[in-house]
Amino acid sequence: MQDKLISIVVPVYNVEKYLRNGLDHIINQTYKNLEIILVDDGSTDNSGNICEEYAAKDSRIKVLHKPNGGSSSARNVGIEVATGDYIGFLDADDYADETMYEKLITVCEEKNCDIAEVMSRDFDESGKMIKDAYKNTGEVSFIPRDEDFKLLMLHKGDSSFCTKLIRAEFCKDFRFSEKLLNEDFRLILEMLQETDGVWSIEEPHYNILIRKGSNQRSGFKRELYEAVIANSDYAYSLMEDYFPQWEAEADRFRYVQRLDYLLHIPVCKMTVDNECYQKVIKEIREEKAIWQNNKYLTAKQKKNLSILSIAPKLSKKAHRVLKKIKQSGK
Numbered sequence: 417m418q419d420k421l422i423s424i425v426v427p428v429y430n431v432e433k434y435l436r437n438g439l440d441h442i443i444n445q446t447y448k449n450l451e452i453i454l455v456d457d458g459s460t461d462n463s464g465n466i467c468e469e470y471a472a473k474d475s476r477i478k479v480l481h482k483p484n485g486g487s488s489s490a491r492n493v494g495i496e497v498a499t500g501d502y503i504g505f506l507d508a509d510d511y512a513d514e515t516m517y518e519k520l521i522t523v524c525e526e527k528n529c530d531i532a533e534v535m536s537r538d539f540d541e542s543g544k545m546i547k548d549a550y551k552n553t554g555e556v557s558f559i560p561r562d563e564d565f566k567l568l569m570l571h572k573g574d575s576s577f578c579t580k581l582i583r584a585e586f587c588k589d590f591r592f593s594e595k596l597l598n599e600d601f602r603l604i605l606e607m608l609q610e611t612d613g614v615w616s617i618e619e620p621h622y623n624i625l626i627r628k629g630s631n632q633r634s635g636f637k638r639e640l641y642e643a644v645i646a647n648s649d650y651a652y653s654l655m656e657d658y659f660p661q662w663e664a665e666a667d668r669f670r671y672v673q674r675l676d677y678l679l680h681i682p683v684c685k686m687t688v689d690n691e692c693y694q695k696v697i698k699e700i701r702e703e704k705a706i707w708q709n710n711k712y713l714t715a716k717q718k719k720n721l722s723i724l725s726i727a728p729k730l731s732k733k734a735h736r737v738l739k740k741i742k743q744s745g746k
Contacts, residue, residue: 425494434509441511447518458484488592516621520581534621549620569665648673668712
């Protein structure tokens with residue numbers, strides 16, 4: 417099986433503190449036939465030099481330097497130059513267990529599939545696990561594309577590309593969006609339209625670092641939340657065209673994403689000229705009967721949607737005051 421080449425694409429941007437750990441886990445993979453493509457996306461710290469240092473020691477490593485364009489741009493560059501039979505993607509501040517790619521390619525070859533995935537875990541910077549794997553049975557199961565869509569709508573599926581290995585011939589027909597954030601979710605939906613499904617290894621082999629200040633993992637980022645709303649609309653349109661049996665699940669997904677948007681948007685951004693905000697408010701008000709009767713939404717979610725649909729600004733201001741009072745009492 418070692419005759420099959422795996423190309424691993426790693427976007428690198430200002431991660432010098434974490435990069436060596438991630439690279440060490442890649443070069444020490446038990447599957448050795450690797451093409452490791454490090455795309456330095458205009459780093460202003462020492463990340464680019466660390467990439468060159470590792471390339472000088474390991475001939476499997478290729479380093480590309482480019483102006484900063486975001487992780488999607490870096491990934492797309494990696495797809496263009498990849499020469500492997502399979503393509504995987506890693507984030508430079510995370511790390512893969514050293515058996516991950518051996519596990520993945522074994523399944524890909526045995527099942528002759530387009531996509532295989534492993535489970536992931538979340539850790540903080542101290543190494544403490546803050547979220548365990550969704551499943552850890554050790555089993556290998558096939559998730560048909562319609563079932564995978566359903567799981568994604570219920571926030572149980574995995575849209576991350578860092579947990580996956582993809583047949584290169586299939587992968588090269590796609591590109592990550594360089595205009596919209598939440599790009600992994602968008603692309604996996606696009607891929608599901610062109611494949612039978614995903615083979616899942618129910619073991620945790622990918623380790624996600626949740627760090628303060630990391631991109632897209634804290635605070636309110638307008639572009640990210642607007643992309644989340646746009647992608648939920650895209651998912652709903654796919655349901656209508658391909659998966660009408662999952663209408664209630666797709667409805668649930670739309671409203672959960674809208675609730676998340678409203679819970680995070682600052683009051684100062686809730687303005688008449690904010691098209692996304694006005695769209696979301698209009699929808700939850702006009703579609704009240706739909707979300708009130710959705711069996712997948714919790715009572716708390718419905719309560720929050722109801723409050724926010726009636727007095728969005730006032731409810732958020734009140735919540736902020738109560739939160740400060742609670743914090744001051746600790």
